[in-house]
Amino acid sequence: MTTALASPAATTPVSDTPIATETFKTLLIEQRDALLSVAESSEEAAKPVQLDQARVGRVSRMDAMQQQAMAQESDRRRTLELQRIRAALERIEAGDYGYCLSCDEPISPRRLHVDPAATQCIGCASRAER
Numbered sequence: 001m002t003t004a005l006a007s008p009a010a011t012t013p014v015s016d017t018p019i020a021t022e023t024f025k026t027l028l029i030e031q032r033d034a035l036l037s038v039a040e041s042s043e044e045a046a047k048p049v050q051l052d053q054a055r056v057g058r059v060s061r062m063d064a065m066q067q068q069a070m071a072q073e074s075d076r077r078r079t080l081e082l083q084r085i086r087a088a089l090e091r092i093e094a095g096d097y098g099y100c101l102s103c104d105e106p107i108s109p110r111r112l113h114v115d116p117a118a119t120q121c122i123g124c125a126s127r128a129e130r
């Protein structure tokens with residue numbers, strides 16, 4: 001008599017995620033921490049230009065403003081990158097990490113290794129670039 005056909009494994013929720021999210025979570029956290037430490041060290045450079053005009057010539061003032069603009073630009077990019085990473089970490093927590101936000105297809109792990117914060121599969125990403 002075989003009555004125990006209903007195996008308990010059948011009722012256990014099986015993860016259908018083929019991606020090692022823990023690996024990508026680690027990668028994302030590393031990237032985030034690296035960006036945050038850069039942000040700390042560059043805060044000084046992004047401060048508003050406050051130069052003693054009596055002491056500093058016009059040219060070096062222009063230089064300082066240019067440097068400030070560059071610092072602000074890299075600051076802006078870093079903020080965007082941090083947002084992408086935070087969003088990716090949230091998707092990991094929510095359990096929908098690794099799926100294309102546009103077509104819902106799985107993003108290839110190879111692509112995620114290059115950019116763990118990727119939000120689109122290669123197909124949608126290359127369509128968006130056009």
Ligand SMILES: [Zn+2]
Pocket residue numbers: 100101102103104105120121122123124125
């Ligand atoms: Zn897609």
